[in-house]
Amino acid sequence: MNPWDPITYTVTPAAKILARCVISGTMTQEELDALPRDSEVFSTSLLEAEQLNRIRHDLDKTNLDLELLKLERDGADVTHTHYLSQRFASLQQFTSHLQEVLREQTVLRERLTKPLCQQNLPIQADLHRYVVELMGMVVEFIQNLEVKIKMVQAIPTTDSYLSNLNNARTQLLAQVTEVENLYKQVLKRRGHLQTNIKDMSI
Numbered sequence: 001m002n003p004w005d006p007i008t009y010t011v012t013p014a015a016k017i018l019a020r021c022v023i024s025g026t027m028t029q030e031e032l033d034a035l036p037r038d039s040e041v042f043s044t045s046l047l048e049a050e051q052l053n054r055i056r057h058d059l060d061k062t063n064l065d066l067e068l069l070k071l072e073r074d075g076a077d078v079t080h081t082h083y084l085s086q087r088f089a090s091l092q093q094f095t096s097h098l099q100e101v102l103r104e105q106t107v108l109r110e111r112l113t114k115p116l117c118q119q120n121l122p123i124q125a126d127l128h129r130y131v132v133e134l135m136g137m138v139v140e141f142i143q144n145l146e147v148k149i150k151m152v153q154a155i156p157t158t159d160s161y162l163s164n165l166n167n168a169r170t171q172l173l174a175q176v177t178e179v180e181n182l183y184k185q186v187l188k189r190r191g192h193l194q195t196n197i198k199d200m201s202i
Helices: 013-024 029-034 044-074 081-103 105-113 125-201
Strands: none
Touching: 081 105
8 A cells, every 4th residue: 555645545644744744844845855755665564564454354354254154054044035934834734733623623522522431342243253362362461461560569679588588597507506406415415314324223
């Protein structure tokens, strides 16, 4: 960007600054006319900073456009016409179904309040034999199911039963050992008695 270019501004910022300098007496018109008219009069660092700012501005604008595109993509199912038309069609179908239900609500209420038990199921005559066999199988299945349900319900108490059985076995072994010791003592005393009787007879 050339600050001396008269096309960009009617009165350039550089011209305003230089005019103020001439008015304040900081510099004369002759000194001003002696200055070169090219863009190199300003520092290259200033030009590089200006270019860097322009690049950053373009980058920010690009990032903003990218964010807008991402938002548009994420909200496409809500804002896009194609998806809105599909949802509108589904909503219309659901609404029509509700209207049918409302029109038939009397019939539906009668069907829901009508009892389903104590009704005869018509069966062809040639199928009666199979129905009888099927009922027997159903009864047997229900009985087996009840037995298995009780077995499953008894599974959590199996551990307590096993622990009680182990305790009873331990007590039984202790009693057997005690009885065996008593039996040995009885045999020992009987042997002593027989020995004493023999000694007395002699």
